[in-house]
Amino acid sequence: MGRLGIDDIEDLRGLGLDKGGRDGLVRTASECTVAFTSPSGWPSGVVMSFLYDRERFWLTAVRGRAHVTAVLADPRVTLVISGAGTSLPRQMLAVAGTVTVHDDRATKAWFFPAFAARMAPADPQAFVRLLDSPNRVIFEVKPERITASHDSRKMPGDGRGGPRRNEESQP
Numbered sequence: 001m002g003r004l005g006i007d008d009i010e011d012l013r014g015l016g017l018d019k020g021g022r023d024g025l026v027r028t029a030s031e032c033t034v035a036f037t038s039p040s041g042w043p044s045g046v047v048m049s050f051l052y053d054r055e056r057f058w059l060t061a062v063r064g065r066a067h068v069t070a071v072l073a074d075p076r077v078t079l080v081i082s083g084a085g086t087s088l089p090r091q092m093l094a095v096a097g098t099v100t101v102h103d104d105r106a107t108k109a110w111f112f113p114a115f116a117a118r119m120a121p122a123d124p125q126a127f128v129r130l131l132d133s134p135n136r137v138i139f140e141v142k143p144e145r146i147t148a149s150h151d152s153r154k155m156p157g158d159g160r161g162g163p164r165r166n167e168e169s170q171p
Contacts, residue, residue: 017093017149025081025091026052030119033080034059034139036070044070050079051115057097057141058111060131068137071099078147090152097141111138 017025030049038044046067051058057079061068071077075098083091102108112131116124 015150015152015155016146017091017151021091021151021153022093022146022149025083025088025093026057028086028088029081029083031081031085032057032059034067035078035080036067037074037076038066038070039073045080049115049119050081051111051118053114055143057095057139057143058115059139059141060111060115061137061139062133063103063135063137068101071139072101075099077141079141090150092148092150093146094148095141095143096145096147097143100140100142102138102140103136107138107140108132108136 031047032050033045034048035043035045044066048059048061048067077097077099079095079097081093081095083089102111112128113124116127116131120127
């Protein structure tokens with residue numbers, strides 16, 4: 001086995017996100033893949049926007065969609081969050097959790113404005129009007145455990161065959 005990130009990328013143990021990296025990723029990223037078990041028993045997933053608040057992940061969908069039906073039958077999910085599309089380096093976090101589905105006015109009253117402020121800061125009220133529909137539900141995902149994470153900053157070189165960190169500025 002060679003040097004990690006320079007000769008190979010076989011053993012990535014030790015490259016997980018620390019608490020600060022995890023916190024930074026969930027504050028910066030706004031989308032995740034929600035993996036769930038479909039009613040047919042097959043794994044499935046959707047990309048959803050999320051808000052992290054109150055030590056929970058909060059997402060929204062419309063009753064009747066496949067992922068809503070699935071979590072009502074089996075509330076176990078995994079959220080996979082990536083730093084792609086952000087200013088962050090290559091980072092990812094997979095969190096297993098359980099979903100509680102809310103459709104009450106009290107949850108919608110705090111969630112819609114907070115979610116809209118994050119997702120549509122230029123005109124959050126317009127987004128709140130779109131969200132506040134009769135079949136709208138809120139997913140509250142309580143994290144149970146981290147199943148995987150990665151932080152490319154811990155890898156020598158760029159992890160894709162590039163120069164080692166101390167060689168980056170040399171010709």
